[in-house]
Amino acid sequence: MEWYAWLHQAGQGLLNLLFPPYCVLCRAPGAWLCDTCLDQFPRPSGKVCPRCGSPIKDAASLCRSCAQNALTIDGVRSAVLLEGGARQAVHQLKYAGYSALATPLARLMAQCWHAAPLPVDVWAAVPLHVARERERGYNQSYLLGCEFARLVGLPAMSGMLRRVRTTRAQVGLNVSERRANVDGAFVYCPPRGGQGVYGQRVLLIDDVCTTGATLEACSVALKRAGAVSVWGLTLARAAPASDI
Ligand SMILES: [Zn+2]
Numbered sequence: 001m002e003w004y005a006w007l008h009q010a011g012q013g014l015l016n017l018l019f020p021p022y023c024v025l026c027r028a029p030g031a032w033l034c035d036t037c038l039d040q041f042p043r044p045s046g047k048v049c050p051r052c053g054s055p056i057k058d059a060a061s062l063c064r065s066c067a068q069n070a071l072t073i074d075g076v077r078s079a080v081l082l083e084g085g086a087r088q089a090v091h092q093l094k095y096a097g098y099s100a101l102a103t104p105l106a107r108l109m110a111q112c113w114h115a116a117p118l119p120v121d122v123w124a125a126v127p128l129h130v131a132r133e134r135e136r137g138y139n140q141s142y143l144l145g146c147e148f149a150r151l152v153g154l155p156a157m158s159g160m161l162r163r164v165r166t167t168r169a170q171v172g173l174n175v176s177e178r179r180a181n182v183d184g185a186f187v188y189c190p191p192r193g194g195q196g197v198y199g200q201r202v203l204l205i206d207d208v209c210t211t212g213a214t215l216e217a218c219s220v221a222l223k224r225a226g227a228v229s230v231w232g233l234t235l236a237r238a239a240p241a242s243d244i
């Protein structure tokens with residue numbers, strides 16, 4: 001973690017005065033990500049698979065992977081492509097300790113949502129394993145989700161999605177290896193005395209989607225608990241070779 005990011009995590013108000021934020025991409029003062037840089041993030045364009053959101057040639061059908069392996073998740077959308085500045089910003093959020101980047105990045109997710117809202121009742125973040133979260137100090141997907149939900153007015157899911165198994169990083173794995181890696185890694189823990197997720201439509205929030213394997217493993221756990229539909233919204237979409 002960079003010392004500048006660490007200082008800002010330690011305390012905001014006074015530190016903002018002593019060490020004012022600057023754009024992590026172009027170094028312009030005033031904000032952690034300036035509007036000029038945010039506007040330049042590449043947006044998904046062209047045809048995508050209606051199920052997993054990966055780019056395809058023919059939008060009338062599912063991509064080859066979804067056609068071969070039926071997914072339980074109802075659909076995945078992403079705000080930007082994991083390229084250029086977006087890739088650098090996600091890296092800073094995940095690995096350099098710049099948790100404050102979740103606020104401007106979630107604005108991009110809210111823009112994507114307003115352009116095409118999904119039919120959901122509640123949201124939940126894809127959880128990290130407790131050991132990983134302790135090491136990083138925060139779950140970047142949860143931070144993105146909180147800010148996104150505040151902007152669009154979506155309530156949080158009751159009960160909890162838990163990552164019960166540590167999984168190796170998905171980077172470098174192919175589609176079937178990714179699915180096997182996260183299979184059974186998540187469980188849904190209902191709240192005491194409540195209905196939990198039964199009968200609800202859930203929006204899963206994650207930072208990056210590559211093949212959709214992680215979102216799919218979460219979807220399986222939620223549908224097993226009675227969720228009627230599960231959608232995914234991620235900040236960024238990665239081509240399998242450019243994952244981070
Ligand atoms: Zn900038």
Ligand SMILES: [Zn+2]
Pocket residue numbers: 049050051052053054062063064065066067
């Ligand atoms: Zn697909």
